[in-house]
Amino acid sequence: MAAALIPVLPLATNPPSENGYRRLPVDHPILTLLDDYAALDDARVKQIHARMLRYDLFSHPYAASRLLTASFFSPSPNLPYALQMFDQIPRPNLYSWNVAIRAQASGDRPDLSLLLFSRLLSDSPHSPDRFTFPFAVKAASELVLPWVGAAIHGQVIKSPFHSDVFILNSLIHFYAACGDLDLARKVFDNIPQRDVVSWNSLITAMAHADRLDDALELFQRMEDDGVDPNDVTMVSVLSACGKKGDLQLGKWIHFYIKRSRITECLILNNAILDMYVKCESLEDAKALFERMTEKDSISWTTMLVGCLKKSEFDVARNMFDEMPTRDVTAWNALISGYEQNGRPKEALAAFSELQDSDSRPDQVTIVAVLSACSQLGAVGAGKWIHSYIKKNGFDLNYHLTTSLIDMYSKCGDLENAIKVFRSVKQRDVFVWSSMIAGFAMHGRGEQALDLFKEMEEENIKPTHVTLTNILCACSHGGLVEEGKAYFSKMLPLYNIPPDIEHYGCMADILGRAGRLEEARELIETMPMPPPASAWGALLGACVVHGDVDIGEIASRKLLELEPRNDGGYVLLSNLYAKAGRWEDVGRLRKMMKEQGLKKERGCSSLETHGVMHEFLVGDASHPQSERIYEKLEEMTARLKAVGYETKRSQLLQNVEDDWAKDHALNLHSEKLAIAFGLISTEAPVQIRISKNLRICEDCHSVAKLVSRVYERDILIRDRYRFHRFKEGWCSCKDYW
Template sequence: MASLGTPVTSIPRHPYTPSPTVNNDLRFPNHPVLSVIDQCTNIDQLKQVHAQMLRTGLFFDPYSASKLITACALSSFSSLDYARQVFDEIPEPNLFTWNTLIRAYASSTDPIESILTFLQMLDQCTECPNKFTFPFVLKAASELQASKVGRGFHGMVIKADLGLDIYIVNSLIHFYGSCGDLDLARQVFVKIHKKDVVSWNSVITAFAQGNCPEVALELFKEMEAEDMIPNDVTMVSVLSACAKKADLEFGRWVCSRIERHGVEENLTLNNAMLDMYVKCGSVEDAERLFDRMPEKDIVSWTTMLDGYARLGNYDEARRVFAAMPGQDIAAWNVLISSYEQSGKPKEALAVFHELQKNKGPKPDEVTLVSSLAACAQLGAIDLGGWIHVYVKKQGMKLNCHLTTSLIDMYAKCGNLDKALEVFNSVERRDVFVWSAMIAALAMHGQGRDALHFFSKMLEAKVKPNAVTFTNILCACSHAGLVDEGRTFFYQMERVYGVVPGIKHYACMVDILGRSGNLEEAVELIEKMPISPTPSVWGALLGACTRHGNVALAEKACSHLLDLDPRNHGAYVLLSNIYAKTGKWEAVSGLRKLMRDSGIKKEPGCSSIEVNGSVHEFLVGDNSHPLSKDIYSKLDEMSGRLKSIGYVPNKSHLLQFVEEEDMKEQALILHSEKLAIAFGLITSEPSQPIRVVKNLRVCGDCHSVAKLISKLYDREIFLRDRYRFHHFREGHCSCNDYW
């Protein structure tokens, strides 16, 4: 070794465990250069050995070459690129060498190379694949979820008479499980004559990861009944199944069994227990385990963070976040997504800004999807657009998740053209991308276009799902396409194999109710194969409000409150119909009942984004720094509206107000009017005013927005809880059908 420039004694002994494949080609097993390979600790030392082997001719001995390849491809300091270069220099690699390279690629970030190398081996190697080859290529097929390719390997296994080899069979179970073909995974498992613990682990994991936790737990019970002793891998999968099933009782039993039977605890197993406790809602159990864990990693800390965030205990979540030894992007994502999913979009975006300001880890797909969802909730199109630019600058590929999120963000922020631009910019569109675009068109009142996109989706051979039909029925509802809505609803199961769910029935009741077909809507509810939920009765109640049917409204409200006694929306809708028909005593009675029951109406809140900042307004709000200017603008607006003959629609007041001037004052203080006034004084005349309201916009505000768009020559986008209204030159995109 002196000739290599490094004394043998200076290289620390770092023995490498060779591949389990067998190499019978042993011409120079005791050559001194070969012994040095096991002592190498970096790729440069291996290159020196490689050079020495070339000089002495040792490299052209198949056994010697295979030993070098093994170190290049599978050691802790491996370099697959260099291993491939070495491999390509070997005149006739033996089967052991081929298997080594196939194995290395199967565990790499590019497993398709494993399969391509296997195909090359079939063409160039004189030996046939053996029992060591197939587990590696099956692993590669699993990583790629290449179902057809893996099935081809299964056929080759049978033809090679290797179908009883336990290692290959276990690999097949894992492969079918990874591809989601659980039936075939189980069939392979059942045919094994002598199952080992890996066989059981493979099939339990397949069902646990395949969203069939009940089956996974039944298999575990069968494993116990057959006296097969589970190991830590078994328990990780069983705990995962308990977490998915939210079965805390069985999860606790599994944890106690781990303790009783001496299953070796390690960090992975402890993290699995921690995850089970959190997902089953027992943060107390998680806390006790976390405190006694001898070793914790970033996963442990992030799981605890997730536990507190799920409960909405953000003070504790923030405490854990601050105490973490290192905050990777997963931890940031937990905070952002939990805030967003809890209806706290401002807090979610504050964390996103904090991530950028602190120069923490780079945002990943999950970060951006959650942040875009928060932007969509707030109508924060400037930040949403910045995220879109960031995606482009970082060279991130627009996969279906990001595409769907961008379409949803632009649509909910009022820019349908940008949503279409994103949709048209991608080649791969799954059912969720198509459904998001249909939803975008639906919420903007473009019902006919939504149906056209549905036809294009079918032409593209994309099968619609339940979400698609919810969006299609919403499109029909908003555009008054009653006949089309009926057709789609009754074709769902018969033509497309999608069984109508509660959301579809609620949409259909809304379609019929909005169009005045109240009797047909009631008949549909009475014939429903599933029990009507508050959303169904709410749709009918809303329709009654539109058409002034007091008797049916009272019936619908009664059913709704039977199911959800504290539903403040039911009281508000019934109040609306009483107010609309002048039944002020009934309005007062309802309000008294709400007070006595401690039920509070959700306050109307409107938000508007100006220069990247989101401003929120409540009804009668005077907390804004520009409040004086806003109210001055409101007075100006009122004067100009009266000058063209505008008369406030006082039926939209939810309480009895005797003085006429007070009625007008109450109406002018609605949150969306405050937001529009703020938009008029803070944005350029060429910019559209984009307002997001948390409730349905009232009829008076709708009328005012139409007139303001004409008086001030401004385009106004107003999104309420259900849809978008585009106001331009005194007209609304909804054509007053809402």
Template sequence: MPPPATAAAAFVGPTISSYASDHAFLEVLDRCPDHATARRAHARMLRLGLLCHPHHAGRLIAACCVQPSWRDPSYALRVFDHLAVPPDLFTWNVLIRAHASSGDPHLALFLFSRLLSETPHRPDKFTFPFALKAAAAPAVGASGAREGRALHGMVVKSPFRSDVFVLNSLLNFYGAVGCLDDARQLFDKSPKRDVVSWNTMITAAARAGRCDEALAMFREMEMEGRAGVAPNEVTVLAALSACGQKRELELGRWIHSFVGAAEQSLILSNAFLDMYVKCGSLDDAEQLFDRMVQKDAVSMTTMLVGLAKAGNFEAAGQLFDEIPHRDVACWNALISAYEQGGRPKESMELFRRALAASVAPDQVTLVAALSACAQMGALDMGRWIHGYMNKNHHHLEQNSHLTTSLIDMYSKCGDLERALEVFASAGEKNVFVWSAMIAGLGMYGRGKAAVELFLEMQQSRVSPNAVAFINVLSACSHAGLVEEGERLLREMLPAYGVEPQMEHYAAMVDILARAGRFEAAVDLVRGLPVPPGAPVWGALLGACATHGKTALGEEACGRLLELEPRNDGAYVLLSNLYAKSGRWEAVGRVRKLMKERGLAKEPGRSSMEVGGVVHKFLAGDTSHPRRREIYAKLEEIMAMLRASGHSPDTAGLVLQQIEEEEAKERALSLHSEKLAMAFGLISTSPPSPIRIMKNLRVCEDCHSAAKLISMAYRREIVLRDRHRFHHFRDGCCSCGDFW
């Protein structure tokens, strides 16, 4: 058989021909197109005895490790373990490097250990960086920090203690495992620092959230760069990340001028655009966006986020429609922006559009969609999303973010039992998962269960954070658990290391005042270590409105309006407080003041989901397609209430004085939650509960009416108001009439 025309021809067909030289063979090996060809080459080398030479064996193993299209470190390791001759250091390094970047970096560290114990070779300036990369891999976990420190000790005793490549690998390791102080100490002591050294430190500081330190190092590097190492694009990207996190707009602008528009790559332009958006400077972002000659999906998505954050949803929608190839990140940007901007309906509509466009939602999409469901009370859609997650679990990892969102959605949509099921079945439970479940229990008035879960969280070795304390204190407030709340607030700092913030003090004021202990509440407010903020005065005002404490309520309202002059809720609470005591002249003054300042009472709205459609109601609403049936059922309900002896609570529950008692009763009967209850009775059947979402606090008359309706019609009614849930069943409410 004649020899092939070229060495590459030997790899075509089922067999491998002989070669004129080992060199030609090894050249072909370096160009192996696929795994099958490498296996045939391996067989050929065995027959020719080439694997008895360490260099040739190393080339085969390297081919299995570095070919981008078919690299197979596990196959390389099997070849390695069956070599007839001891491998050289090059082969060890290749194998350690391949496994450091694989899904099992532990193997790289194991191979490094074998190198030390089984061979006469000593690690060189390539071995140490590969092993350090493995130690820094997230998959190695906490043991990686110990392994890396041991490697550092070996480097200090080696000839490579001053090698900048090895030192940079150590800096990267310490930054990756979160030991930034150790990295800085090493950096300061390094005899030589190149641009990679600076970039590694600045990037690590920015990623760790230590943005002041990152920016200080950038300035230091820029000053030293005049006589030494100058910042490059990587440096600027890290500095811009820190500027965005810290909202350092002026420094970001200075960096922009420092770089110069002519030198900007697309990646750098996108980074500047992102920085301007995060700093809230839409003008700078728009000017840069308009100047950019080249734009990609990242540029347009970043600009879209900026427009949406600024509330310019119309422009954001137009830009979204102009993007030619919308990936999931682009859809996520607008879906999340609508949800975070308090426009859950638009968020859900866009989510449905994404599904119709065959866009596979990722975790970001689903978290935003679940949050929108929670805002709207769209339980059916939330259940559908949960089902989608279960069906697609193979590519949608059920992480703590999704678990938290599911618990929050089910809790806020009125299905606490399902929220508890999700919590019980969760594999990973971090502090946010626990906090969400504690909040859910608190919203339903199950304060004791919330406190017990809070204690169980600690027994599970999960430390509470500030959010967990807010949630458990709120749960105490909804259930009137004064002593438990006082104990928790008292123990926050000494027992848990969490400094009480304004929201925690506000929750404690709410606990005391709701329970009628106004003297203790006022003492707490007067003795705060910081000036009382709006949440504190708001909590006190709300309790005063409930208990009819006019003088204290006036003071709380005055203090609140000093801090938030346009807080319409404060005026409404004060007006209700005056109305409750029959001071209609004062009510009129408040209403006049609101009008002069361009403020209006937020209208009461209730919504109910039926068949995946959310139906909304305003007080006295006549716009619903089934309005005749709704009002007929409402008349039936009112007749039932009168027959049962229900006396409408007309005293002081409207912002203006209504002279005729019959007119007052009529006004109460047309409250949005009563319309929603009537709609629920005609549109759903037992035993499904009637689930209603109310944007304001439910009034006392509607609360009393709901108890009687649940008993007369034998229907469960789950009503969510602004602060909590009321579960009506057989004439009783889960809140125990304490809300």
């Protein structure tokens, strides 16, 4: 910059009069102290400010703007002090206004940036220039204020800068941040000369909003227009490929990057890694990872996620242990990877390790471990984590509230789920939906419907998930007519067209009620191709009600869609077994063996004193196995004394001898778990059991009698719902 007018100022004399101005070089001894403002701290800035006030330098707009820049953009800026300094400048030039507006837009008070912009318009002789507008637009983007940004856009149109690409690029980002991609596209289309930033802004916006085809189409147009993409472009394009899961296109993009000699910086390599992981090409990801000369925590964490997704748990654990540094993001990847891939025990063990590390769990960690507790039915661990949330001052936001309600509900502690729900004043639709789901899985259909009505009174609009939960509540509660009524009102009343899940729930409602032909007609007349889950629900209902004819139809449809669905074969086999058609049972088992399919073994688990115990059918591996079987014999004898008779129809094997039938049924995993619960806990402690399959009628009868004879409260969560046994009754009212 050329020399500027500042007062004539002998450094050791009193300040001159207002008219004593002459041209001084820009390297004035005091001003040169501001040249390297990146090395100045707040105290030093204040010292320079004091010297400039002493020699009347601060009254000159140029000198004041130099100090203002240093104050706002030093390594640790004192923004309130800098703003006070700005307010003391007698006649701030436009550069000073821009510095102040920019600093606040990038700080934690973007509202002050907009206030300064408003003051510039009303109190200053200057008009905004091509730098002012983007800073103000950025502030509106940070605050997501569509009307403010639109007003600034209107001023841009009236200004001499209406075609400035720098300003228009900022408006593309603004409209994208506000979720209005159509307006962002309109701004883009009206830019006379687009630069690479213009294309990148819109491509990135489309990729982030999951308009993936639009993002890729823009990339193609960018090439056609002769604009060379850069690494920023390719990061967004790779993101779109990864989200689409299009490995072939992703590989082409990788080749394009090499061919175009785009610098493969760390950020770009991480984007390529992420694309390969999301496209489930772990080998390509591993090959790139090995070639990378520079890696950061994102690189390592991406590979960790990839290994976990491919169930390479040992490789993932070794990779985690080899990471140079492990931040909370890496811990979250490990814990969430275990939890999402059916390894809840390992997830809780990793969380325990995290407690002893230098990292601190965040909300993502807590949500993952609560989900792991839900899978295990580990209410003790879940309660400890709830206490941890309170002790460590976590904000009980919607996400955490939903996770806690879900954990307590799935662990069988519905009363605590209700307490969490009632303890929060602000509830979004997901919190309401989670509590409705809790009532549904516990068979409290009427309470679920009452809560839904309460939700409507609070003017909370239901989502498709809410209505799925309502239909599930009707299914588990036997509320057939209520379910049909809600199903018929979905589109006209709630403007939510029924989807596959809703039709599946409706088929389940009819099937459980024994209205099998009606359920079949509903599935066959669905407006979309019926999914395997709908036919599976019908087949399960046929097993319960013993309808072989419809069951065979449902099985055939199910296996056409999913030929390797072992559950479909097992259900049909059970249906044949109940009907005494043992030759058909043998035929199905032979087919399963030939295809390498195995029936899932029944497994029941319960938590005592913070330790999870698991039992398989006929299990003898538990350290207290001898005592468990002694208790089981005693239990059987006491139940027979009060009239218990084995439901031999529940034995799905061709056994002729009645004693052998009884013995086989006594080895069911939930009976072993009940026996262990009786010897390891005492009343009034509830025996809480989780089973991976549907509880059979014989075990259901045994649990009811045990609850009366032993005066114990028993809770069993099977694959579909909860059963609470108390004083000889079950909460399902024998409807499950």
